[in-house]
Amino acid sequence: MKTKRASAVLAATLAAWLPMTAAAQGQGDLITPIDRKLTFIFVPKVIHPWYDVVAEGAAFAVEEMKQRGIEVEVVWDQPPQADVVDQNMRIEANIGRQPDGLAIACLDQATNVQLMKEAVEAGVFVTSFNSFCDDAFQFIGPKSSKQDGFDLGERLAEILGGEGKIAILAGSLTATDHVQRIEGFKEALAAHPGMEIVFEQPDDDILEKAVELTESVLSAHPDLDGIFASNASNPIGAARAVQNAGKEGEVHIVGMDDLPEAVDFVCSGVIDALKAQRQWDMGYWAVKYMVAMNENHTVPMFHDTGSRFLTQEDCQ
Template identity: 30%
Template sequence: MKKLLTTWFASTLLLAAASVSPAMAADKEIAVIVKTANSDFWQNVKKGANDGVGGLKGYTASFQGAASDTDLAGQVALVENAVNRKVAAIVLAPSDPDALIPAMKKAWEAKIPVILIDSAASKSGESYYQSFLATDNEKAGELCAQALIAKVGTTGKIAIMSYTAGSGSEIGRVGGFRKYIEKHSKLQVVGPFYSNSQMGTALNQTTDVLAANADLKGIFGANEPTAIGMGRALVQAGKAGKVAAIGFDGNGDLQGFVKDGTIEAIAVQSAYQMGSLGVKTAVEVIQGKKVPKFRDTGVVMVTKKNIDSPEAKNVLY
């Protein structure tokens, strides 16, 4: 009797294992690791990743961000943890072009594909990632400069409110803005000032800039929290609609500023597309498919005139 029970118990365990092992085998994790989870922009990346992975049989997506854009050690730890738990792939928005390269190398050595989104790594890290999906930030910066010149002309004083010094997207975006201003106008530039993507810091910095430059004609807020802080400072100082403002990204606060005239235009990236296409590209690499080294996810200049258009609604969040 004891032998029969033992045989029955062993058979039951085998059947149970057989019934769950296919589901476990199918549960391949794609780790989406961004600069910080604390903004609507990155939450829209998360939404895109979740929706994108929903159509990929056998994969799930996890989502994590560092405590802040400047928490490089925290982001490195997230990547290393993903490597240690042997995820299927990593979709990464590096907060610094150099600091994440050693962790990316560890993923490469573990044969874990890395797809970069939003911000680039430096050239020394090119062999450790398979594709880079982002807005052409230099071109987007140029578009913002064009919009500001169209509003204020080619002479006078403008300010740049930036976010994290040295991040790949900031270098391209603010660099493209400045190059265009210098080439096509005689505008005097105040700044850039770095908010480290903290809305409150951007608000205080913009308040100080407005107080110290009564003759300021225009201002550029180079990412979501910075542009929100800039917009709120303009309102509080009574300068909304008087100092021409161009922002970047497209959450509800910034849409409100465009509609009420506080901000003339916002350059909106497709954060959703970065998340969705990021996980899909990762799976293509896993499947051995050839993917382009760079994929432009686009940018749309949104104004009061086109904010309700299908093109704008496809990127606003």
């Protein structure tokens, strides 16, 4: 009897205590207020005007955070060229600085992911953007760029009536977004056996190299019909070379992104079509999500920022 009475008292005590515990540990109590300046470091693939637009989005988010009373400093650590070793050295050095957030655009999936794991183990909040790395890390951007390449392949096939000789400016061979765009482009061309790829070379995301490669292929294949440019630099490089050769309207160009010079080439008819990403959103949401991580919020592991076609009709 004594044991039963003791059990009843314990049960009553627990019943009274559990609701109090639940109330004291509500979800709002899980959030950590920010009471210091946060430092976020962005490590892109290369110094490039494309990332200037990412930085604009990040700066806008910083101003929004300021309105909430949260001070954020954004630091950019950009390799001058798309060099895997250089980028990894920068990532490793920045892990040692123990920032409040590290945003990485993957240039080499395997080695970048290993360093990102090390950053997490060191207690650094990590996000990724632009080029997908791994499902273990939050990512902002198109998870697969294959569809963009496929869409541009279909557009070029439509322009050329499914016939012609094609060159590919392949960007960086280790960048997943560049590789996936080429895969998608070739998949689209597979349905058009009259389209032959006669040239494919990496330009390493260097505009001047894209110009040189295009000049080379125009010389080797004077009957070239089309060019696929897989990143933000090489549509401009291809267009400069085609225009200098007096072959605008004869050699058709499709490619990625909407840098101002590329848009000017679209409006003048030298470039036929671009698929433009929304990199401003990448910078904006990277800052917002890294603040949220520091506040102990949950964040989506994947945020697709999308892309859109840009043609001469959009210049009207």
